[in-house]
Amino acid sequence: MFVLPHQVEFAINKLHSAGYEAFIVGGCVRDILRGDAPSDYDITTSAEPKQTKVVFKGERIIETGLKHGTVTLLKEDTPLEITTYRIDGDYTDNRRPDSVKFTKTLTEDLARRDFTINAMAYSPKTGVVDAFGGENDLKNGIIRSVGDADRRFNEDALRIMRALRFSSVLGFIIESETKKSILKNKNLLKNISAERIAIELVKLLCGKNAKQIILEYFEVLEVILPEIIGMKGLDQKNRWHIYDVLTHTAVAVENSPENPVFRLTALLHDCGKPDTFFIDDKGVGHFHGHPEVSFKKAKNALKRLKFDNATTEKVLTLIKYHDMPIEPTKSAVKKALNLLTPELFFCLLKVKRADNLAQNLELTKTCLSTIDTLEKIAKEIIQNGECFCLKDLAVNGNDLISAGIPVGKEIGEILNTLLNAVINEEVENEKNALLSYLAKR
Numbered sequence: 001m002f003v004l005p006h007q008v009e010f011a012i013n014k015l016h017s018a019g020y021e022a023f024i025v026g027g028c029v030r031d032i033l034r035g036d037a038p039s040d041y042d043i044t045t046s047a048e049p050k051q052t053k054v055v056f057k058g059e060r061i062i063e064t065g066l067k068h069g070t071v072t073l074l075k076e077d078t079p080l081e082i083t084t085y086r087i088d089g090d091y092t093d094n095r096r097p098d099s100v101k102f103t104k105t106l107t108e109d110l111a112r113r114d115f116t117i118n119a120m121a122y123s124p125k126t127g128v129v130d131a132f133g134g135e136n137d138l139k140n141g142i143i144r145s146v147g148d149a150d151r152r153f154n155e156d157a158l159r160i161m162r163a164l165r166f167s168s169v170l171g172f173i174i175e176s177e178t179k180k181s182i183l184k185n186k187n188l189l190k191n192i193s194a195e196r197i198a199i200e201l202v203k204l205l206c207g208k209n210a211k212q213i214i215l216e217y218f219e220v221l222e223v224i225l226p227e228i229i230g231m232k233g234l235d236q237k238n239r240w241h242i243y244d245v246l247t248h249t250a251v252a253v254e255n256s257p258e259n260p261v262f263r264l265t266a267l268l269h270d271c272g273k274p275d276t277f278f279i280d281d282k283g284v285g286h287f288h289g290h291p292e293v294s295f296k297k298a299k300n301a302l303k304r305l306k307f308d309n310a311t312t313e314k315v316l317t318l319i320k321y322h323d324m325p326i327e328p329t330k331s332a333v334k335k336a337l338n339l340l341t342p343e344l345f346f347c348l349l350k351v352k353r354a355d356n357l358a359q360n361l362e363l364t365k366t367c368l369s370t371i372d373t374l375e376k377i378a379k380e381i382i383q384n385g386e387c388f389c390l391k392d393l394a395v396n397g398n399d400l401i402s403a404g405i406p407v408g409k410e411i412g413e414i415l416n417t418l419l420n421a422v423i424n425e426e427v428e429n430e431k432n433a434l435l436s437y438l439a440k441r
């Protein structure tokens with residue numbers, strides 16, 4: 001089961017030969033025991049950083065965090081973190097230890113780790129070291145704090161998000177004491193940096209169990225995303241919907257591709273609904289203008305969580321247009337392609353599909369088949385190289401100037417008029433045809 005990459009074997013053997021203990025530890029042991037390929041390998045050792053540096057003299061070494069005991073070995077460009085057995089000192093800010101102390105005992109290092117499934121070590125010499133029942137919890141699909149949950153979440157509140165993330169990604173249940181403690185200590189998340197929260201949030205959303213976690217731990221998500229407050233239990237009072245806004249959102253997340261942009265879009269697309277809800281005199285619920293409100297709230301949320309510009313822009317555009325109707329005609333599709341770019345147009349179709357799948361399927365069946373049609377039409381337009389944007393128009397600004405139109409902002413307006421005429425099939429996308437169309441007007 002444990003076939004280690006040769007760089008990892010090399011590092012462990014080197015440390016052993018020098019008389020130190022060395023194990024792979026944490027996530028990689030968990031992943032191997034589950035039959036998954038680890039994304040990276042961490043090594044824990046009894047050697048102190050300066051001793052580790054001596055052991056790997058002649059190799060490429062980066063002093064990543066000597067104070068915290070970590071040196072990185074670069075072997076054939078693969079970075080390998082080697083960290084000294086460590087006991088964390090007191091935590092006074094719910095984030096990080098005030099100090100760390102090196103120890104000679106592996107179990108003490110394992111005890112500082114967050115969950116039992118992440119607190120196992122392995123070496124070819126010793127086999128698996130499992131001091132907290134991690135292997136059993138792994139087998140039974142359980143996330144359980146190492147030691148007293150309250151104390152552990154108070155030390156580092158990010159562990160609350162990590163518990164939700166592992167539960168979502170692995171499809172594991174959070175053990176009841178750990179769960180109770182998460183709900184009790186959720187507000188400590190306010191002490192955690194936006195960057196660390198965003199990383200865990202995205203992994204959580206992309207997990208296979210995201211719907212369940214969103215529903216079960218919504219009150220935790222409300223702490224990091226106050227923009228979603230008000231969705232739970234909001235009955236939409238509309239025949240298009242069979243779920244309240246929160247359940248609709250969770251089901252939309254589940255039906256979205258497992259990728260940060262889509263999952264964030266699904267989570268936030270309707271966060272403007274609580275603000276725009278009104279019931280007409282027939283008792284029917286409406287949310288006029290909710291995409292615009294969702295857009296504004298999502299913009300705040302994504303900015304606060306410090307998401308990168310590319311992700312933010314895409315998510316916001318998709319939220320803004322998630323409800324925009326597009327007729328299944330060539331000209332309507334071309335207008336949408338021009339508005340959005342082909343990349344985002346196809347993304348929008350995925351968003352719309354997920355949104356429709358989370359509504360009353362009796363009614364959205366036809367919407368779903370329209371989405372299929374839109375996709376077919378768009379592919380055809382692109383395949384045929386049909387014109388839908390200024391770049392593809394058979395005349396450009398210079399052509400207009402040569403035809404005697406004065407330089408100025410009118411040029412842009414005229415080009416757009418011509419593009420519209422081409423899209424509406426009033427004129428062929430051909431230079432002379434366009435110029436004579438213009439002359440006639």
Ligand code: ATP
Nearest residue numbers: 025026027028039042112113114118119156158159
């Ligand atoms: P991933 O698959 O995302 O890498 P991971 O469990 O390896 O998951 P890392 O952040 O790489 O997560 O951390 C490596 C190990 O360090 C964890 O398995 C765990 O043992 C320990 N660890 C990480 N973060 C914490 C934390 N906040 N509190 C306690 N232990 C932690």
Ligand code: MG
Nearest residue numbers: 027028039040
């Ligand atoms: Mg890891």
